[in-house]
Amino acid sequence: MDRSDKERLVSDIENQLDDFFGEDENVSRDHDADGAPAPNPLEQLKSVVLSIDWEITDECLVELEQSVDTLMDTYKDDRYTHTMLRMLNALGKYIKKRKAQAHPDAIKRVMSVFKNLEQIVSTAGMSEKRKKSIVAAEIRRFKELKERVDSKRRGRAAAAGDTTAGQRATELANEIGKAVSAATASLKKELKALRQRIKAIEKKLNI
Amino acid sequence: MAVINIKKKEVQIKIVYVGPGRGGKTTNLEYIFSKIRHRIQSDLVSIKTHGDRTLFFDFLPFALGEIKGYKIKTQLYTVPGQVKYNATRKLVLKGADGVVFVADSMEVMREKNVNSLKNLEENLAFHNIDLYSFPVVMQYNKRDLAAGGIPLLDIQTLESDLNSRLKAPSFPASAIKGDNVIRTVKKAISTTILAVQQELQ
Numbered sequence: 001m002d003r004s005d006k007e008r009l010v011s012d013i014e015n016q017l018d019d020f021f022g023e024d025e026n027v028s029r030d031h032d033a034d035g036a037p038a039p040n041p042l043e044q045l046k047s048v049v050l051s052i053d054w055e056i057t058d059e060c061l062v063e064l065e066q067s068v069d070t071l072m073d074t075y076k077d078d079r080y081t082h083t084m085l086r087m088l089n090a091l092g093k094y095i096k097k098r099k100a101q102a103h104p105d106a107i108k109r110v111m112s113v114f115k116n117l118e119q120i121v122s123t124a125g126m127s128e129k130r131k132k133s134i135v136a137a138e139i140r141r142f143k144e145l146k147e148r149v150d151s152k153r154r155g156r157a158a159a160a161g162d163t164t165a166g167q168r169a170t171e172l173a174n175e176i177g178k179a180v181s182a183a184t185a186s187l188k189k190e191l192k193a194l195r196q197r198i199k200a201i202e203k204k205l206n207i
Numbered sequence: 208m209a210v211i212n213i214k215k216k217e218v219q220i221k222i223v224y225v226g227p228g229r230g231g232k233t234t235n236l237e238y239i240f241s242k243i244r245h246r247i248q249s250d251l252v253s254i255k256t257h258g259d260r261t262l263f264f265d266f267l268p269f270a271l272g273e274i275k276g277y278k279i280k281t282q283l284y285t286v287p288g289q290v291k292y293n294a295t296r297k298l299v300l301k302g303a304d305g306v307v308f309v310a311d312s313m314e315v316m317r318e319k320n321v322n323s324l325k326n327l328e329e330n331l332a333f334h335n336i337d338l339y340s341f342p343v344v345m346q347y348n349k350r351d352l353a354a355g356g357i358p359l360l361d362i363q364t365l366e367s368d369l370n371s372r373l374k375a376p377s378f379p380a381s382a383i384k385g386d387n388v389i390r391t392v393k394k395a396i397s398t399t400i401l402a403v404q405q406e407l408q
């Protein structure tokens with residue numbers, strides 16, 4: 001393909017893409033260049049919360065505890081903000097303790113409490129009434145979660161009484177798990193051997 | 208390799224969105240789909256876990272139209288970014304004609320970006336493809352977070368971490384707002400078609 005052919009092809013492609021996607025698109029605005037954003041007192045907490053959303057590690061849970069601690073001190077005279085922070089604190093402690101067994105909604109609550117906390121802190125002149133209703137809604141959902149967690153715990157305690165059935169189920173699950181991974185391992189081995197054979201044949205056939 | 212049907216005058220290209228978990232690959236496809244859904248017949252297919260993470264892949268096929276008398280059919284895929292799903296990633300990359308690497312601009316993601324690129328290189332090598340001579344477009348996503356005071360890697364750092372050897376076309380973007388999402392996919396498609404065409408020569 002000579003140069004002009006290539007140029008023609010490129011312009012054909014570009015025209016087709018413009019037709020298909022449309023030309024009116026957002027261009028990038030690099031916010032780095034927009035000057036310094038207003039200082040955000042929740043900045044550190046926000047980045048911790050975002051990393052938790054992404055992956056829950058002990059490290060970020062410890063960080064969560066620390067930044068909430070600091071903020072609780074800062075906002076000790078602001079009852080609504082302080083209540084939100086206390087909820088975050090409790091959620092963080094619970095997740096850290098229960099790890100993977102933590103109720104999946106606990107993370108959702110962390111996100112939601114943080115989002116509303118941020119709104120309360122960053123909205124200048126928000127009325128006390130509005131703050132109160134936001135906080136009340138979060139408290140309600142927090143309590144709902146707590147009830148679900150408690151009833152799960154009670155369920156577990158009851159099940160623990162019935163040892164034979166519970167144990168048998170666990171044993172069975174372990175058994176199945178082992179069998180499945182053994183089967184997968186041997187399957188993988190077979191596949192590998194098969195692949196090598198195919199490669200050898202391909203080589204022979206020169207394809 | 209692109210599927211080319213000379214008789215039907217049809218070329219099918221496969222572009223895969225890769226990058227670290229939670230980087231915004233699925234969000235890219237969702238935005239693209241929202242922009243073109245009125246003009247395509249196909250649907251965006253997503254297979255997710257309850258936490259919204261991609262479990263297998265997302266898949267968005269569409270007919271782009273004709274170029275030089277050939278009907279171009281495009282398939283966009285995403286792979287799951289989570290480290291543990293490497294077998295799936297390898298599988299989805301099979302037969303890819305081009306990739307978009309969606310990097311997460313957050314400072315805390317610096318290492319994950321680099322590891323993910325390394326993983327891409329290995330997975331492509333598994334399919335006998337050399338990353339450095341393959342159509343790649345780089346996207347530095349989540350630039351919007353700077354406005355919320357989240358520490359981001361600057362573009363220069365991202366370029367030197369990820370693109371110094373590759374020298375792929377690159378775009379800062381915000382998939383959630385749609386900034387540069389279409390530009391990224393356009394570039395990926397054109398780069399890929401050109402590479403496929405060159406291979407045919």
Ligand SMILES: Nc1nc2c(ncn2[C@@H]2O[C@H](COP(=O)(O)OP(=O)(O)OP(=O)(O)O)[C@@H](O)[C@H]2O)c(=O)[nH]1
Pocket residue numbers: 226227228229230231232233234235259260261262285286287288289348349350351352380381382383384
């Ligand atoms: N602020 C911001 N958030 C984003 C952007 N792009 C994606 N997100 C968010 O990041 C999270 C992960 O996005 P996904 O698109 O699901 O990420 P992914 O790369 O598909 O993740 P995996 O499927 O796990 O590999 C979601 O909560 C998105 O809303 C962006 O440009 N800016």
Ligand SMILES: [Mg+2]
Pocket residue numbers: 232233234260261285286287288
């Ligand atoms: Mg995804």
